[in-house]
Amino acid sequence: MAEDNKGNAFDFGLFKRLLSYTKPYRVRLYFVAFAAILISVFAVLRPIYLELAIDEGMQPKDIDSLIYYIQLTLVVLLGESLFQLLFIYFANWLGQQVVRDIRVKLFGHMIRFKMQYYDKSAVGRLVTRAVNDIETIASIFSEGLFMIISDLLKMAVIAGVMLYKSWQLSLIIFVILPFILYATRVFQKKMKVAFEEVRTQVANLNSFVQERVTGMKIVQIFSREKVEQKKFDEINKKHMRAWNKTVWYNSIFFPVAEMVTSITIGLLVWYGGLRAAQSDVITIGLVTAFIQFSQMLFTPLRQIADKFNTLQMGMVAANRVFAILDTDSRIADTGTHTLKNIQGNLTFEKVRFSYVPDEEVLKGIDLEVNAGETVAIVGSTGAGKSTIINLLGRFYEIDSGKIKIDGIDITDVKLDSLRSEIAVVLQDVFLFADSILNNITLNNPSITEADVIEAAKAIGVDSFISSLPNGYHYNVKERGAMLSSGQRQLIAFLRAYVSNPGILVLDEATSSVDSNSEQLIQKAINKITKGRTSIVIAHRLATIKKADKIIVMDKGLIVEIGSHKELLQKEGGYYRNLYEVQFAANQEMV
Known part of the structure; x- marks a missing residue:
């Protein structure tokens, strides 16, 4: 124009x-x-x-x-x-x-x-x-x-x-x-x-x-x-x-x-x-x-x-x-289904996706996640791990294939309903220049301060928040500058927990925190993943040993699936090589 x-x-x-x-x-x-x-x-x-x-x-x-x-x-x-x-x-x-x-x-x-x-x-x-x-x-x-x-x-x-x-x-x-x-x-x-x-x-x-x-x-x-x-x-x-x-x-x-x-x-x-x-x-x-x-x-x-x-x-x-x-850059919200009390079964059927045309990031992914399972996704940078999460919440549209929750194609689900059932904790936590309480509830009137305090006690972060000036009303300033990366991560876990999602996604959520914060975060992870479908993306393989299933990705493809023990038993396996490299690096640091 x-x-x-x-x-x-x-x-x-x-x-x-x-x-x-x-x-x-x-x-x-x-x-x-x-x-x-x-x-x-x-x-x-x-x-x-x-x-x-x-x-x-x-x-x-x-x-x-x-x-x-x-x-x-x-x-x-x-x-x-x-x-x-x-x-x-x-x-x-x-x-x-x-x-x-x-x-x-x-x-x-x-x-x-x-x-x-x-x-x-x-x-x-x-x-x-x-x-x-x-x-x-x-x-x-x-x-x-x-x-x-x-x-x-x-x-x-x-x-x-x-x-x-x-x-x-x-x-x-x-x-x-x-x-x-x-x-x-x-x-x-x-x-x-x-x-x-x-x-x-x-x-x-x-x-x-x-x-x-x-x-x-x-x-x-x-x-x-x-x-x-x-x-x-x-x-x-x-x-x-x-x-x-x-x-x-x-x-x-x-x-x-x-x-x-x-x-x-x-x-x-x-x-x-x-x-x-x-x-x-x-x-x-x-x-x-x-x-x-x-x-x-x-x-x-x-x-x-x-x-x-x-x-x-x-x-x-x-x-x-x-x-x-006039820019038409919306995800088509034409779904009619509303998700309620979902079990959490996930299915990826021949999913292909590219950020740039003709440069596929996912090359026909087939994946089954059962309700209540904790599934870890590992692989080198650029393998397509985070892309799977972006597609699950329909932040990007797939090129072809289907993604289903409890057998329902996510394109048939109302967008608000879909995203309300999926909580994501990212590596780089974003906090608004507001109180801790508002950053947790995101001004959702259905979540009260009492609900937040109860949830904080349940996952073990109440003492940390209460120790701050004004407690839950402490202003974290722009992007949460007044908190450490570990503290911001704990706030993000609490935010995910109080939303009571049917599916939980942790994207590199423990990769940049100190050992003390990591203990609190690990406790929080154990609490909030219990009884719900959880997908964990991690570089540090030691944090996913207890996962029900580990999916190994490389160059947009799933190359291995199994438990931690099963994958370690594969001679020359991709996961085993990753683990041995990280184990050797940790030994050298010690």
Whole structure:
């Protein structure tokens, strides 16, 4: 959409779509339109009363008439000010309502995207779309769209009154008007392209800063401060150059517009003054009124150009936001089944999957997991272990084959129902900048604090949480920075446990914790895996000896299946080789 309309002064299709968000607020929209009409009427009355005050009050020295027209002018000014106030307030109010609705819709759309979308999208750019760009859209209503409409309406009324008053003086203004209109049109087109570049560079800045702040530890560990600062300086220069283009166009347009306005006033004084001296057809009051009319006609044109800058930035932002809203990157939620009290039987039938087309990660996996079993999946990095978990929760769609839970194809199950029955504990635990309690319940109203405390005592982590300041209400800050990796892992186990899942998945959940935390985690694992189907992915083979079944994977294929003892008995077996390598490495460390 953006590319097709780049360089065009205005995209009416985009504007129509944006305007559709005002439908719930039609009453206010109509009032804003009504206020704009009244403002135009009040604006054109001022020069008319000035003309009458000069011609019927000042020149004949009629004090009563002069005072009368001054009083009328004051009433008009008060009316214009009142409706200008209401116009600005409700235009801004309307903009904020529209922005709120779009932002809610955008966020609701984004949180349902496939994981594959986030794999390919920079977080900083998405933040820019959801925050900066949407805030820019608000300016379309508060400073752009309605202000432009009001100015155009005012100009139309003024043009009509001018023609009625004097076609000769109107002709002077109308001869000059095309030059202003042409300059404005060129200015609008140039600014459209310039603001496209500005928004692109703003997104680049946000993306760069977000990534570096998130990865600040890596930057400092490897002493990359100077390098990253140099890169930031280069991106910032591009941003500055993009803005400088808009400054350059403004610096050309506004002096030209000012010069044309001054020439018009000079011509009106010259021609009108001569005619006023020669006859009564044109009066001094009429010339004075036309000077005001010309300023009221040209000033909105200059302001429209300035407001059009705001409108263009808003339209560019809207284009980018709608591009995300138009992105179809959801997992198809067409299932009709609801999972309740599942047994936990899992079946993978000839499952094939690739993150990148023609580069299969899983190459026809067949797998049976019985209800209540603890199944471990092992293999080298890239073997496809974590991919199986991603497919089970339908975070990615399989290329072919079937995955079933209790004999039901997961594509036939409602997505919320499916994921509510599967709890996942990842190696890299993510915690929100919130209390421990909210990180465990994820604000689920059906899980009370008493439930959490009871669950924490059951898996042996209550003493650790209670020892923290404010206990379960301790704020862990962004990404859980106030806790150790082991403590974050324990929180993740508790989060999984209180959700009471039918299937539990542990993805490298003990690979990066200290020995003390590992004992607590092992106790938690024993508790939460008891009586439910559990899938454990692990590099450290010592942690999965008690698994009912171990699945060994290599290059997207299952190469061995059996218990720990059975697999160790296979001469030259893949699992046995892995175990012996790890055992030897542990012996060397000892």
